[in-house]
Amino acid sequence: MVDMSKRITDIGPPNYEQFLHPVIKKNYGQWKYHESLGPGLLCHTSESGDKIYSVRCASPRLLAIQSIRFFADLADKYCDGYLRFTSRNNVEFLTDKQDNIAPLKDELQKAGYPVGGTNNAISNIVHTQGWVHCHSAATDASGIVKCVMDALCDRFTSENLPAKLRISLACCLNMCGAVHCSDIAILGVHRKPPKVNQEQVPKVCEVPTLIASCPTGAIRPGTEGRVVDVVEEQCMYCGNCYTVCPAMPLNDPENDGISIWVGGKVSNARCAPKFSKLAIPFIPNEPPRWPKVVEAVVNIVEVYAKNAKKFERMGEWIERIGWPRFFELTGIEFTRYHIDDFKFAGTTYARSAQLRY
């Protein structure tokens, strides 16, 4: 039994100040500029003249405590025990000693953690749980990330792209990874309506909530003894019904797979943030190495790298050359699925005579 009198709750996260390197604490809010010292290496200089060096390495995001302890040991050895993680799941070691950079980088690389991900590189892929730990996944997450980054690792450890390139992966439309504003988004998709378990629905679900959950009204009160009916041609496989009712599974080994989206960004630099747009509607799941997905992503990256101007993000490049040329240059087939037919569809139709020939 838990002793309720001693139970601690609602304390919130620990205060970050105790985790800051003394040089960071001293110069908090006083940073003046930064310089790149090479891929994965940053030097920030304060108004006071103090410097803090950051060494950024890749991580698979899914980390065993053994690896975290290894990072902690390296932080003790080179960084007085201070480190952080980035918003894209990289590890960043922080030191005020420039001489520590080279041996730290060396140890990380020897242990299999590439150093890079800064400036005009591909940073780590933000991703979701996939088959490792999720119930609604239309594909795996970690496995595809591993295969795509194996192929693009040189783009992580060098900074030779026209601009930064951000790849994200979500294993279903719920998008725990919020991939909808990425230069390249890899998105797991279902393609079959839910298989209704009529016997289970009333036992495990609230039927009115289930019916209300469908954004297209495809779930109706049942007829002929069924609890609910699904108007299959109205279903776009979002999975919202499954989220509110486990008796509506969509998983389907042959019909689940991957779609690829391009040209989104969250930064406001130059142009406003943009959504990613559909490039490839469907690629089947091909574990363990997903060769077609890897090939498709590498192709888009390489065509972009060859054709975009300096500072142009993927979406800016595509807008300059136009979508017809994007499909021509990448060799990706344009289909009826690329034309929007959901709620705000008209915003993506071409409504001018401005065309490139």
Add this chain to the structure above:
Amino acid sequence: MADNGNRKTELIDQLESGPWPSFVKEIKKAKETSPACDDLLGQLELSYNQKVGHWKHGGIVGVMGYGGGVIGRYSDVPEEFPAIAHFHTMRINMPSGWFYTSKSLRTLCDIWERHGSGLTNMHGSTGDIIFLGTKTAELEPTFAELTAAGFDLGGSGSCMRTPSACVGQARCEWASYDTMKICNEVTHEYQDELHRPPFPYKFKVKCSGCANDCVAAIARADLSIIGTWKDDIRQDDAAVAEYAAKGIDIQKDVCDLCPTKCMGWDGSKLTINNRECVHCMHCINVMPKALRPGKEKGAVFLLGAKAPILQGAQLSSVMVPFVPADEILETAKELISRVWDFWDEYGNNRERVGELIQRVGMANFLDAIGLDPIPEMISAPRDNPYIFFKEEEEE
């Protein structure tokens, strides 16, 4: 299944080779301290064979007095993989900016070695530390050890989700407000709403220090707080000349790419018409040593971003174009309370704030939260004539 103590996992073993760090190697490393990882490898191999996941829909599990922070996870093949029959996720609220000491990481590792799989995500999508996989009976003991060590659970379900912040002023010269402090204070202010889901759906807050938006606030947060400045870009002409000498083409790389073309370069002097600057960060990104955000710092407040579920993805929309840095916390609390009041009353089940705005209309939403309409809120005025005039304004 066992073969000399080693399970055959021929498919996922193929994910151990190659230059990128391998998550399969990580799971195998964790076997050293947690036998459950062996069953996890087995189930993953099964998924790779059958091309389908083997986790059941979450159940309601948690720690006493909290309505979130733990995601129930059960194997749908528990007979085959009994050690992961329950394999729940715990979300632990990370420190602002994801800063740690080696000591604090070891504390977390030791707790997780005693009570769970030894597998983590550093970090989950919302930003929490993720402890991946434990049994129901271990939840309360893990929680007790976490709180004793100064950590608490993060959010899940229809609650205030764990807020997150970019590195901010801790190590970035571009942060126009103290993102980590605001994030920490907002998180502590709403502990009840974070741990006991009270809302129609989730509510996320993300703090980015500048318009580069490293935590994707504008794409992912119901309340996006993005740093900006009001006065002139600070300019160091000698440093501009240095960049020019080093090969930056000031005209082509900087002036021509300015979205409002507010910059001029005559070969020796860069001039900026700051009245026309939209604070996009491009020129500053290119020449961080020469150009800096101004001194009158603050943030723009936007509302309503979300991923596609349900009505389609949305970016956040401008609510308050500029809040001075020292008024951000108070403004955030005030705006949050007004939005929650209306959303609690009128939001449908599983309706995010952005969708509520779409459904009732932005103008009605502004009335409801008591904000006056201003032109900064729109990219253009309406282009259709179907106006719902209010009765008192009809003549």
